[in-house]
Amino acid sequence: MMKAFIAPATLVAALALPGIVLDAQESAPARPAGAYMNVGFVALTNAGWSTAPNLAAILQGDHDPKVRGFTIPNTELTLDGAVDPYFKGFGNIVFKLDENGETGVELEEAFVITTAMPANLQVKLGQFFTEFGRQNPLHPHSWAFVDQPVILSRLFGPEGLRSQGVRLSWLVPTPWYSEAMVTVANSTNGTTFSFRSEESSEIHGGVPVERAVLEAGDMLVVPRVATSFDLTSGQTLLLGASGAFGPNNSGPAARTMIYGIDGFWKWKSATAQQGFPFMSLQAEALLRRYEAAARTDVGDSTVTLPAGTFGDRGGYAQLLWGIRPRIVAGVRADVANGDVTAFASDFRGDRLRVSPNLTWYPTEFSKLRFQYNYDNRKTIRRDHSFWVQFEFLLGAHAAHKF
Amino acid sequence: MTNRFIRSAAVALVALAVGAAYSAPKLRVVATTADLASIAREIGGDAVDVVALAKPTEDPHFVDAKPSHIVTLNRADVLLDGGAELELGWLPPLLESSRNARIAAGAAGRLSASHLVKMLEVPSTFDRSMGDVHSQGNPHFLIDPLNAKLVAAAMAERFAAIDAPSSALYKTNLATFNATLDARLAVWQRQMEPHRGAKIVTYHKDFVYLANRFNLEVVETLEPKPGIAPSAAHLAKVIEAMKATSTRVILVQPYQNRRTAETVARQAGAVVLDISQQPGGHQNARTYFDMMDYMISTLAAALGSQK
Secondary structure (H helix, E strand, O other), rough: OHHHHHHHHHHHHHHOOOOOOOOOOOOOOOOOOOOOOEEEEEEEEEEEOOOOOHHHHHHHOOOOOOOOOOEEEEEEEEEEOOOOOOOEEEEEEEEEEEOOOEEEEEEEEEEEEOOOOOOEEEEEEEEEEEEEEEEEOOHHHHHHOOOHHHHHHHHOOOOOOOEEEEEEEEEOOOEEEEEEEEEEEEOOOOOOOOEEEEOHHHHHHOOOOOOOOHHHHHHHEEEEEEEEEEOOOOEEEEEEEEEEEEOOOOOOOOOOEEEEEEEEEEEEEEEEOOOEEEEEEEEEEEEEEEEEEHHHHHHOOEEEEOOOEEEEEEEEEEEEEEOOOEEEEEEEEEEEEOOOOOOOHHHHHHHHHHEEEEEEEEOOOOOEEEEEEEEEEEEEEEEEEEEEEEEEEEOOOOOOOO | OOOHHHHHHHHHHHHHHHHHHHOOOOOOEEEEEHHHHHHHHHHHHHEEEEEEEOOOOOOOOOOOOOOHHHHHHHHHOEEEEEEEEEEOOHHHHHHHHHHHHHHHOOOOOOEEHOOOOOOOOOOOOOHHHOOOOOOOOOOOOOOOOHHHHHHHHOOOOOHHHHOOOHHHHHHHHHHHHHHHHHHHHHHHHHHHHHHHOOOEEEEEOOOHHHHHHHHHHEEEEOOOOOOOOOOOHHHHHHHHHHHOOOOOOOEEOOOOOOHHHHHHHHHHHOOOEEEEOOOOOEOOOHHHHHHHHHHHHHHHHHHOOOO
């Protein structure tokens, strides 16, 4: 009955509007969209050469290309989806080849965030990259260079700062973007390098002591504030300040304080094609005060190294220019130095590194990158390295944050 | 006397304060693109504040997830998005950071336009060797005026559901919108009628719905596959096809590579038409209706001059 009523009306409309096609051809209702879980796989393959005799001494990041020849320092299986109306869940499992070609597996991240908390609050809990600065929380696939900044390797170790814990964030109700957050996490294991890490001898030269978790001060606490302004309709500025405070295992009561500031500026053309052209500048400066207790020399148990506070500082600035669709030229400058202390360490010495690179993205799902590193470890030697990186991505592509 | 004055002044002040507190705040509407924003302004009128996230001149597939958008979304009562994976590269992290349950998928404050229209080019099979194929179909659907009508009706219904006191206004505005659209569509049909079956080339696969509505034929796209940069070999093929079919018009949007289009046009004896699908993409076409007027007039004039 209804159908019979509509049909003549359709006919009349068709006559009244000559040329109109009322029934779209080749059309179909949208198929059901959505999934219980998004699955992605991203692989970074590297090739290159360096004049440095010991590559591990200049490329300290776990996902840096540490092999003359070929290597696959990072592949990631990424999983995410809505858990239920209250939580969104993420998993990140890394499969990688080490310098000897041995496969390693690690649970890099596994966490949920809340989606429906009141008062602009959001909680993240599980194991996750700590939100300190801009570079630390990024997965290697999102890096603008093949390797991680020198100062981050020094302060956060090969894996970056991440641990098991909880993060509370508050989107401050200001007219512009500002967010305040604090993470409380475990201060132990290899991913809390400046804190209770088994590898802390590299910093202080002593035998690490066993420290139990007895009080709140034994946890790692990482506060951060960030704010952002649109300078013009095409330019945005983002500024942040972070801290990381916790115990270290050079002694039973020793502590580490890390401070950082970061900035990011980006310009993008108002008629950008696929996001190009653009120009961006990202910079971070970090400072660490490492209270080393009197400790037994790791190389000679008869020697006790004197207590002292080690200061380390450094930073990097990277300029990216998206010249035309899918071509990005970049240059990064890294500086780092540490106080001269009773434990003389090449690892904490004066260093300058300059890295120009060029990246071609055939699509958002693949990239080819060329990078040269001029590396000047001032008290040791100068080295030159050249790297080629190819990346491919399957499945869901996590959208990039700003 | 003075007392009475003070008393009446106080009463007036209280009345003002109460009035301000009770006068309904405007519905805060955020649209991902300028076309949805323009239609929302027609339907919402004075009862809504509308903000668009993407600039009218930029590629809606590639918008920066700027922190200022987080703040905008955090305060939104309604989010209008295109859907069909158009905003997949930038909207999800913004929504995650905005922590606003009112506009989450499935909430009353969320309206995805692609769920309302009949999608074209829904692939029966797809993978990424075919380029940036949208599994939900071609997302550039608002340049079919009848799709705009469907979206406007859903907006009116949704605005009324969330903001009942203004529901009469939304209903009236929808009726006005439909009447205007019907009248303009009749004009657009008349303008395009002489060009039934005319052949066009576009940069991206983004004028499919226009071609479908106004009986045009898209002979080729400068992109060999959606989102894939034009290669010299493909462009040679396009030029040959344009010559063989006497296609004299290439449509480009503000964010597409006009130089590539010009090169092809020169060799194929065609003209390049700058046609934005977004209100505000041209200086004098700030509303959805003006944008469509400009599109149809420009196209009809170009096709007419070649007869």
